[in-house]
Amino acid sequence: MQGRAAVAGVGESVYYMRGKSPDSEFQLACTAIRNAVADAGLELTDIDGFVSYMDQRNDPLRLAHALGLKELRWAATTWAGGGNNAAGAVQIADAAVCAGYAKHVVAFRALAQGQFGRFGRPRGIGGRAEGDMAWKAPYGLLSPAQECALHTKRFMHDHAISQEALCDIALACYANAQRNPRAIRYGQPLTREKYHASRWIVEPFHLYDCCPENDGAAAIIVTSTERARDLLNTPVPIVAAAQGLGPKYGFSAFQGRWFPGMFYTSVGEAIWQRSGAKPADIDVLQLYENFTGPVMMTLCEMGFCAPEEVESFVADGALEGPDAKLPFNTAGGNIGEAYIHGFELVTEAVRQVRGESTCQVSDVSLSLVVAGPGYAPGSAVLFGVL
């Protein structure tokens, strides 16, 4: 909040393709947290809070005992269990530190989809479709890719957007991942021809419009900016953070005012109002891409461009590399680096301010993370040099 709290450390596990981690999800979480604590120059016994996503399986008491904490003063999660939580988790850590409820709060995400099943696959299909699924599954609408495609198809129709816009977003993620040895897609460059030749998953999404599913964990340490100054690394202040209104997930998202949409208009308004910044001031952007279509919709809702401009806004390498017009997902994002439910975007945004990215933008003073589109509440967090 206005730079009173800061990120003092970042850490992650090795990232694996889904099901390939030799460690359990809980072990991955502990590895990422220990790495972030070491990066900050803290001891595990300094940690007194945990924040994660709502469906977090690595509960705070189990972590506290495994990691040898002396006290647990703050444990919380955001609502709804998807990538929309990535920045919201940082906001809750920020709030705890600014209020003085805890001193060193870990925000993290750990996923081992080999161990616990896949997010991209429907759950509960086989018997009756219950709850939200009752309205969709009998008709064959089952996965997040299909749901996001339904929004994307209408948005492209309304604003005469071609497939090239989606391709350009995928190309930027892949190009940036080629600079990042941590990235799952490192050494696997993508071309426009290869994109168009790839199979359809669900029109309008080709294979390369969809992120992979991965095992891994990422974590940050949030503390007061004042305390962070005495630690190992340059503090990265949290300038502003926001969550915003949207529909309930799934079927509700196809109703009335919410369709088509990614539910980021109010998140953007709050970020710009709280920070005093505007979209053109952003030096580097991390924007969650479970799929490419939601990226272009969210760029518009956050105020970076109008829907009629978005195809040219992302064209001609405008998002690609450290010298891009708008450097974007500089470690590769969900599509290129790894799908850690967007928390890999948070660690990358912090590294950009510290000057440690593998795709380092020069003179970064404002580094924005926009979390998962299409599932509410959406969230965003702005890091910066004060």
Place this chain on the structure above:
Amino acid sequence: MTRYLGDEWTLPGINDATRAWFTSGRLKVQRCDDCRTWQHPPDEICGGCQGNRLSFAECGEAGRIESFVVVHRAVHPALEDRIPYAVALVSLDDAPGVNAIGNVLNAAPDELAIGQRVRAVFEEVSQPEGGEVLRIPQWELIREAR
């Protein structure tokens, strides 16, 4: 009648929220008795006036395709021999703001377009364990005479 995705494909659970839609053989959508707001999916409170006097009202059977997707990758083994299939989002003429998911039974995926007019049809399905017959709302393109 053979269902669009096959007779073995998953059925909706039937409860107070879903019964009117999936069993009445009509397009029935929740509506507030007081402020007349349509609400879909149903809930226990009206989002328009915060009242709790809600019932299910019948709509006409005409609609419009608001969007659609063509699924090429089956995410369930039972759908492997059904791909590619299309899923449409249809707005109901008589219930502004209400959109329904459905399949268009009389059209191939590559015949669909946003803006096409459709009308409701119903797939009758006997529940394997007995009980009321399901009448699942689906759609047909209204083809203009040439």
